Amino acid sequence: MQLAEVMTDKVVTVERDATMQGVAELMRDRGVGSVVIVDGERVCAVITDRDVAIAVGANGVQPDDAVDTHASRPVVCGEAGMDLEEAAALMVQHRVRRLPVVDDGALVGIATLDDLAVKSGDLQLAKQMTADVAKAALPQFFFHQRGG
Numbered sequence: 001m002q003l004a005e006v007m008t009d010k011v012v013t014v015e016r017d018a019t020m021q022g023v024a025e026l027m028r029d030r031g032v033g034s035v036v037i038v039d040g041e042r043v044c045a046v047i048t049d050r051d052v053a054i055a056v057g058a059n060g061v062q063p064d065d066a067v068d069t070h071a072s073r074p075v076v077c078g079e080a081g082m083d084l085e086e087a088a089a090l091m092v093q094h095r096v097r098r099l100p101v102v103d104d105g106a107l108v109g110i111a112t113l114d115d116l117a118v119k120s121g122d123l124q125l126a127k128q129m130t131a132d133v134a135k136a137a138l139p140q141f142f143f144h145q146r147g148g
Contacts (some may be wrong), residue, residue, distance in 0.1 A: 004080040006119040007109030021063035045071035
């Protein structure tokens with residue numbers, strides 16, 4: 001199965017000069033947890049609801065600051081024709097749960113870890129992908145030293 005078969009083709013995007021306030025409102029209004037930042041059709045970065053919350057809530061970023069400087073980088077993209085296993089490995093390797101999907105350099109969709117896990121129809125693959133990304137993203141949680 002290819003990434004294009006499980007991706008969502010309606011991607012919520014903003015240009016690089018969008019404000020943090022505008023992105024937060026867009027996430028709220030569209031019910032999404034991430035927005036792809038673009039420059040025309042070229043993917044520049046991804047910003048998540050967590051990125052926005054930490055930037056504005058904990059780091060004192062102003063709501064009218066440009067979103068581009070507070071987004072997650074480097075951006076990792078998948079190719080539309082990529083196999084699901086390859087896409088999952090890419091997500092694990094880079095510790096990302098969202099993968100913008102490009103075709104000939106243009107943004108055509110987005111796939112989340114949940115998309116890959118659920119739409120693959122393979123329960124074992126879904127469990128393994130979820131565990132691998134969680135372990136990669138939170139190594140200190142899974143592999144912390146216990147005092148005693």
